[in-house]
Amino acid sequence: MPLQPFVIYIAGSLHCPQRKSVSRVDTSSPQPEVTDAGRPPDRKSRRRSKARRDQSSLVGHNRAVPYLLSGPSILMVIALLLFPVVYAVFGSLFDTEFIGGTPEFVGLAQYVDLFQDPDFLWSIGRTFVFVAGVLVIGIPLGLVFAFALSRATGKLRFLRGITIVPYLISGIATAVIFRLVLNRDFGEVNRVLGFFGIEELAWFSNPTLAMLASVLAQVWSDLPLVILLILGGLMTVDADLLDAADVDGATGWKRAWRISIPLIIPQLALATILLSYQALTSLGVILALTGGGPVDATRTLPIALYETAFIDLETNKAMAIVIVILLFNAVLTLGYWALSRRFELEAA
Amino acid sequence: MSITAPANVAPERRAASPRGQLMKRWLRRIAIWVPLLALAIWTIYPVLMTLSISFKTKADVSADPGLIPANPTLDGYRSVLERQGFQDAFLNSMVVGLGTALLTVVLAVPAAYAFARFRFRGRHLLLLFTLLPRLIPGLGLMVPLYRIAVALGAIDLLLTLIVAFTATVLPLAVWLFVGFFQQVPRELEEAANVDGSSLYTRIRHIVLPLAFPAIITVGVLAFREAWNEFNLVLALTSTPGSRTLPYELFLMTQTTGFQDNPGQAAFAIMTIIPFIFIYLRLERYVVSGLTSGALK
Numbered sequence: 001m002p003l004q005p006f007v008i009y010i011a012g013s014l015h016c017p018q019r020k021s022v023s024r025v026d027t028s029s030p031q032p033e034v035t036d037a038g039r040p041p042d043r044k045s046r047r048r049s050k051a052r053r054d055q056s057s058l059v060g061h062n063r064a065v066p067y068l069l070s071g072p073s074i075l076m077v078i079a080l081l082l083f084p085v086v087y088a089v090f091g092s093l094f095d096t097e098f099i100g101g102t103p104e105f106v107g108l109a110q111y112v113d114l115f116q117d118p119d120f121l122w123s124i125g126r127t128f129v130f131v132a133g134v135l136v137i138g139i140p141l142g143l144v145f146a147f148a149l150s151r152a153t154g155k156l157r158f159l160r161g162i163t164i165v166p167y168l169i170s171g172i173a174t175a176v177i178f179r180l181v182l183n184r185d186f187g188e189v190n191r192v193l194g195f196f197g198i199e200e201l202a203w204f205s206n207p208t209l210a211m212l213a214s215v216l217a218q219v220w221s222d223l224p225l226v227i228l229l230i231l232g233g234l235m236t237v238d239a240d241l242l243d244a245a246d247v248d249g250a251t252g253w254k255r256a257w258r259i260s261i262p263l264i265i266p267q268l269a270l271a272t273i274l275l276s277y278q279a280l281t282s283l284g285v286i287l288a289l290t291g292g293g294p295v296d297a298t299r300t301l302p303i304a305l306y307e308t309a310f311i312d313l314e315t316n317k318a319m320a321i322v323i324v325i326l327l328f329n330a331v332l333t334l335g336y337w338a339l340s341r342r343f344e345l346e347a348a
Numbered sequence: 349m350s351i352t353a354p355a356n357v358a359p360e361r362r363a364a365s366p367r368g369q370l371m372k373r374w375l376r377r378i379a380i381w382v383p384l385l386a387l388a389i390w391t392i393y394p395v396l397m398t399l400s401i402s403f404k405t406k407a408d409v410s411a412d413p414g415l416i417p418a419n420p421t422l423d424g425y426r427s428v429l430e431r432q433g434f435q436d437a438f439l440n441s442m443v444v445g446l447g448t449a450l451l452t453v454v455l456a457v458p459a460a461y462a463f464a465r466f467r468f469r470g471r472h473l474l475l476l477f478t479l480l481p482r483l484i485p486g487l488g489l490m491v492p493l494y495r496i497a498v499a500l501g502a503i504d505l506l507l508t509l510i511v512a513f514t515a516t517v518l519p520l521a522v523w524l525f526v527g528f529f530q531q532v533p534r535e536l537e538e539a540a541n542v543d544g545s546s547l548y549t550r551i552r553h554i555v556l557p558l559a560f561p562a563i564i565t566v567g568v569l570a571f572r573e574a575w576n577e578f579n580l581v582l583a584l585t586s587t588p589g590s591r592t593l594p595y596e597l598f599l600m601t602q603t604t605g606f607q608d609n610p611g612q613a614a615f616a617i618m619t620i621i622p623f624i625f626i627y628l629r630l631e632r633y634v635v636s637g638l639t640s641g642a643l644k
Contacts, residue, residue, distance in 0.1 A: 065547060066466035073459035073518055074473055080515030081484050084492035091495065145390075148383035159384060162391055168623055169395075170576035172594040173616040176601060177394045180401055180613060183606070186410040188397055220394065227387075281487040284578035288598050302487055309491045310582070318491045326488045333482045 085326065092320035099313050110320035119296070120304060120321075126211075127280065127300040127328075133215035134222075134279040135272060141219065142226035142271060147256060149227065150234040160231075167224040171284030178217040178289055179204075207297030210290045214298050217285050222278045226271045233267030234260060266343040273336045280328060301325050395620075402613035409609045424610030428600075428618065436589050437596035438618075440506060441575055444592055447510040448574035449567040452521045455514065456566060457559070460525030461551060465534075474526065477519040486516055490583040497584050504590040512584060513574045521566045528562040529555065564633035568626065575623050593619045 092110050094103035114120045145163075152159055166174065181187050182203040190201055203213045237260050245255050261268075283302040286292065292299040292307070299307075305325065309318035401409055403420045412418045428434050463474045493512060494503075502508040532555060540550050556563075578594040585591045591599075597615050604611060 063468075066462040066468035067470065069458035069462035069466075070468075070470055070473075073455045073522055074470060076455065076511075076515050077477065077480060077518055080493070080512060081480050081489070081519075084489050084496065085484055087496060088488070088492040091492065141390075144383050145387045148380055148387060151380045152384055156384065159388060162388065165391055165395065165624075168572065168627060169620050170578065170594045170597075172578055172598045172601075173619050176597065176612050176616040177398045179601070179606070180398055180609060181394045183609075186413060188393065191413065220390070223390075277482075277485070281485040283487055284594065284598070288601050291602075305487070305491070306582075309494070315491055315495055319495075322488050322491050326484065329485060329488070330483060333479070336482065337479075 088319040088322045088326075091316055092323050095316050103316060110317055111324075114317070114320055114324070119299075122296070123299050123301055123304040124324075126298065127302075129211065130215060130218070130282075130286075130298075130300050131276050131279040133211065134218050134275055137215060138219040138223060138226055138275050139268065139272060142223055142230055143261075143268070145223070145227045146230035146234060147260075149231050160228075163227055164224050166221050169221065171221060171282070172288045174217055174221045175285050175288035178213060178220070182213050182216075204290060205294050207294055210294055210297050214286045214289055217289050218279055218282055219275075221285060222275055225274060229271050229274070230264060230267050233264035237263045266339070269339050269343075270336075273332055273339065276332055277329070280332065281325070301328075398613045398616055402610055402617050404610050406608065406610055421610075424608075424614035425618070427608065427611045428615045431596075431600070433588050433591070433596050433599075434615070437591050437593045440590065441592040441619075442622075443506055444509045444513065445571040445574040447506070448513040448517065449570040451510055451514045452517050452570040453563055453567055456518055456521035456525050457556070457563070458551075460522045460529055461555065463522065464526045464529035474522070477522050481516070481519045486577070486579045489516070490579050493580065494583040502584075504585050504587050506590065508584055509574070509581065509592070512580050513577060514570070516580075517570045517573045521570065524566055524569075525559070525562060528559055532558050561633050564630055568630050568633075571626065572623060575619075 093105060093107060095106045095110060096103050149160055149163065169177075182189050184190060184200055184202050184204075187203070189203075193199075193201060201209055203209045241259055242255055245259055281302060282300075283306060286298055286300060286303055287306060290298045292303040301321065301324070305318055305321045308314050308321060396415060400415050400417060402424045403422070404412060404417045405419060405421050405423060408417065408419060462468065463471060489512075497503050497508055536554050536558075537550050540554055545553075575592075576594060577592070578598065581592050581595040582598075585595065597612075597619060600608075600615055601612060
């Protein structure tokens with residue numbers, strides 16, 4: 001869900017006919033390259049002047065009108081997004097003797113228990129491995145693909161449309177697809193590896209390979225966002241700069257390393273945070289792919305949360321895990337916030 | 349790109365060593381083609397393989413490695429259609445998807461209009477709308493919403509799913525609409541206002557028709573969210589008749605394991621196809637809704 005605003009970015013970059021138009025077209029895109037010339041001086045001041053005109057021009061409205069219009073949405077968001085978190089904080093301070101028993105106040109005991117539980121600490125470690133794996137594979141892959149797409153002209157442009165396909169597919173369906181592709185006997189990956197003399201890797205019974213399989217499936221499902229985010233960045237890189245470098249005799253690699261990549265650092269940073277978000281909160285893909293196994297090898301925090309809440313039915317303890325996950329997530333959000341400040345991206 | 353300004357420089361260099369230049373051009377072409385090919389294979393091949401397996405018999409899955417099945421069969425699809433629960437889940441997914449899209453638009457349009465056009469105290473809550481979905485992912489909502497739904501007796505209701513999904517999509521929807529409404533020329537509304545039309549008339553006859561592409565966009569995004577959501581369905585449903593497709597597919601992978609590959613492939617394909625179909629039909633609107641700069 002937190003990725004959604006980038007859809008706009010994607011659709012904008014997918015269908016923009018020329019390089020520059022991206023930045024004008026999509027409102028959510030980080031557009032550090034667009035200078036003041038192209039946009040109103042300051043968002044705040046523009047809003048302020050609008051509001052002032054509001055009172056003079058659209059006369060005759062009741063003062064209650066804006067509250068009536070926005071009230072339902074605000075209430076809904078508070079009731080279903082904010083309240084559950086408060087509820088989880090309180091819930092995590094209670095515990096029951098047995099399933100269905102009366103909850104008793106235990107303070108921070110749940111958290112103490114969690115952090116003394118080696119299984120839980122391991123699952124935090126695994127989560128970091130998983131997130132790191134997704135980043136290590138996802139970012140370079142997204143970068144290469146985005147560069148290639150930015151060079152795809154003419155009839156090859158249809159490839160941009162294809163790129164979005166994994167984004168349209170649910171995490172569970174992605175997992176089903178990867179169970180087939182990575183199947184030990186008939187999976188295409190093993191067939192290709194067999195050609196190089198690597199025989200029948202057991203992707204789902206070897207702990208390391210199972211983790212790698214989860215990482216691959218997760219990367220596959222989120223790469224469209226990364227590719228199109230970076231592609232959007234590449235589109236805003238000034239063509240004149242690249243041409244000038246060309247004339248000066250810079251090769252393709254040099255142009256990429258020295259000019260394009262430094263200019264798209266904001267998009268790369270954003271893509272890193274987005275991928276981390278998705279990996280940190282990924283439940284469906286891993287659950288349907290490996291179920292957390294073999295022997296807990298892919299039991300990341302979300303899987304631990306699922307098992308505690310819906311297998312062991314210890315919902316109070318699960319709410320403590322929720323808070324831990326939300327805290328990790330908040331760190332990422334902080335990073336995101338800092339980035340958007342630093343690069344003057346619009347908060348999206 | 350096409351016109352390099354100092355055109356007299358490049359030909360000289362090229363003339364220096366024509367063979368080296370030719371090789372360089374080929375290298376450059378390969379450097380573009382190889383990643384593009386890799387991208388196409390990476391993106392499409394897994395889906396094609398799944399499609400292929402969905403038409404194979406169980407025995408052929410390992411016996412017949414070809415992408416085009418030697419003995420194509422519809423057994424996989426038949427087994428899924430006969431599954432207890434698939435039809436229910438499909439219907440539920442449709443109802444929940446359309447319901448979420450509708451409710452999201454109905455709630456988000458007026459809210460966004462207020463945020464975009466009025467100066468009022470709650471206006472700064474818009475910032476909340478942009479940050480909350482990042483701070484609170486769907487995963488974090490599973491357990492507390494489950495507890496709340498149990499307490500309210502709202503477990504297993506489609507309406508609960510619709511309301512929960514709407515809440516998760518709402519911030520984005522409002523945010524999208526605000527951006528859109530800010531681009532609708534105020535002058536149009538001011539003119540109507542002078543002519544004495546009411547707020548309702550202005551929204552109904554000026555803003556909504558102009559916002560049509562944005563409405564379709566938000567609708568498609570909300571539908572996608574509801575169609576693909578797994579976490580909250582897992583949390584908020586417990587009986588067979590109330591689930592949606594992703595959860596039903598998950599249950600199938602748990603019960604059939606690696607035994608029924610064509611069946612699972614067919615199920616996955618059937619969850620993918622309807623949304624791709626909807627997306628392709630409405631892509632035109634989605635794109636024009638997203639590239640709403642056209643109004644300027």
